[in-house]
Amino acid sequence: MNALSRRSLLRGSAAAAGLFALAACRSAADSGPTAASASPRRGGTLTVATGIDFTPSLLFAQSANTLVQRLVFNTLTRYDDQLKPQPELATSWQLGADGKSITFELRDDVLFHNGRKFTADDVVFAVKNLQNPARSAQLRSTAAAVTDFRKNGDHELTLLLTHPVSNLFDLFEFMIITDSATVEDAVAGGRLIGTGPFRFGERKPGASISLTRNEKYWNPGRPYLDGVEIRIIPQADSLLSSLKTGQSQLSYNVQGKDVATLGADPRFRIKPYDTGAGAYYIGVNVTAEHVGDKRVRQAIAWAVDRDRLVQQALGGYGLASSAPWPKSSPAYSDANATHYRHDPDKARELLKQAGLGPITLPFAHSATPGDTAIAQILQYDLKQVGIETVLQPTDSPTMQKQLISQSMPALWTLSHGFAQLHPATLAVSAYPFNEARNSSHFSSPAYTDIVQRAWNRADSDSADAKALYQQITDTLLDEEFVIDLAIGGEIEVATAKVRGATLNKFNYLNLDDAYLTA
């Protein structure tokens, strides 16, 4: 009897060994990062892990996954770290004296992946495409300021504007140049055809996107990589495992608390972007009971402990700030960022001045673990000053519908983008701050006036422009219909082998100069 059992066990073990032997033929598990050398090297496929799948219909909008935009396509210009535009498909440009036109000289050596030559007509199409509301492009208002086009040959183009626009180059950082003939197919989930460093290969929805090197890329010698594989891994723990095992080499979706643990591991390189991918905030519906009084909103701003939130919810990766601007913004100042500090006594005093005792407010938040943690931290802080909150975990589509239909409860917490650009963009393109219509039901002629003056001007960096940005900030800090909490920068987690990956201001992944070390 026992002999039989032992044989069975042995056979079982042999079968298991066989499976592992099969697994050993070629390994799907990476041997892990090795020591890195720093000189650029041609070849190799970079695997990027992301938690969110690419949504084809949001190709022209800033969405949660904008990895492919700058891999397959190019933009006219790109910003440097100081928001100064640099040439890309446009080699040079001249702004009209009245600020109501801009003339571009375009590259004449650019081919789309289907072999067609890039011309000024493609820029005309790109602008008109963004003017189409169905594209959901957040910078549509800026695109809509372009009313006419004048071509001078195939590679010189003048855009005529209804009024000067201070955030014009935000548009050109955002606007990808697509092949007009295939764009409808692209937004329906078909092939993407651009002029970028990589050709769109295969997309397996929910699983992966593969891209191959564009051998006819206009930038000589680039890209270094032979290909890019984007893996969709929705579970945060699985994404982390993918990096730890070397299956993936780069990700921008590692949660703050996990970044902190990887930061101590020499196999990984952590690079926080201070461009501000998003800012966490408490939104306030100013038509709701109690919070219509700005003193109550200011009390909330004093009540929250932003530093604790950054440490506990964001793993220390973020900037506690009561203003929306990241450090790279021309509107940033330390004084604005620290305008509201954690001061429960001041919060109680303001509530007293508003004639309020203990109050209870509904508080919506996204039902993800990270956002729930943030809501719970804020709930505790508010409770200390006498504001009880009833948390309302809400799934993302429901929350978006409530936001857009202006039917949010008294309080909610979310994150917003667009503060990383020229400040006017935030107030004309980010819905929470939109002067004409926003989720908070906030409107003020003074706010509208300042925003319009900041937007309708040609210069964006002059002293006058900066004075207007400060006025916008002052209004935001006074009215507090959006209570900013922390600037959460994009965090790059890469194995030591990966060099040269960058993001643009809209989180488009740029791998022109990226390479894998030996």
Next chain:
Amino acid sequence: MRTFLLKRLPSALLVLLAASFLIFLILRLIPGDPATSLAGPDAGPEAVAAVRARLGLDQPLPGQYLHWLGHLVTGNLGPSYAIGGQVADLIGEGLGNTVELALGAVVLVIALALPLGVLGATVRRGPVAAAVRALTTAVLAVPPFVTGVLLVLVFAVTLRLLPPGGHESILDQPDIGVQYLLLPAVCLALPSAAVLARYLGDGLERALAEDYVRTATALGVSRRRIVWLHALPNALPSAITVLGLQIGQLLGGAVLVEAIFAWPGLGQLAEQGVLRRDYPVVQDLLLLLVAVYVAVQLLTDLAYAWSDPRIRWE
């Protein structure tokens, strides 16, 4: 039989029609809508309205329902709203991947349950018996999301033997595909293997207590021969019934395991469809599941009718 089938067919079609109506309605009752989801958090009402018009969601609900039914009748399921691509392709690919995972798990269930069941029935005392009992109890007690994480930790992160997640088709690249399949299939198979091993062990134990076993032993037949050639075939039918029931659970459990191992099957597709309010994907997927159940029910009725003429004549 044909008459019997013709009698049953209208009720099956009616069930499908009623299911399609309920699925359509329930999805519309869920808060949130695809247009706002697609337009993004910073979109204004105009952008949302444009997306809604593009998707046809600005049409009255009866019109939308009929439009969907029209797609179903013509066999063209149409495009997905958010995920991208054609719904038929998405479901086809997801179904293939889920079936691949479930089949891998079934093979493992049998491979694990058979020796464990035989060991449990033949080795009644000692450390081997205790180990088998402890193993099956532990595997049954630990939920798949814990087993999955542990498997990844041991075999992917620590030993670096297998990838922590993802998918490569086992048909395209068998040697790579099997490595991707192994951990999720083990995770999915373990609870079912434990259940099956226990049923098989109990059945085998009962069979070994039968008179014919005593007679065979008295005639000098070897123990191994008695177990494998005489007792086991008698214990198998009830175990096969249990295996059949477990396969249904495997498909259900695949949803969770797919999430842990980033396996792009129907479970992940359904989750993504619901989260992004991709109505066409969710509607067609749910209706497909209903259709499978209706078809199985119809086939069962046919089988009964075939085996029992009285049912045919009712």
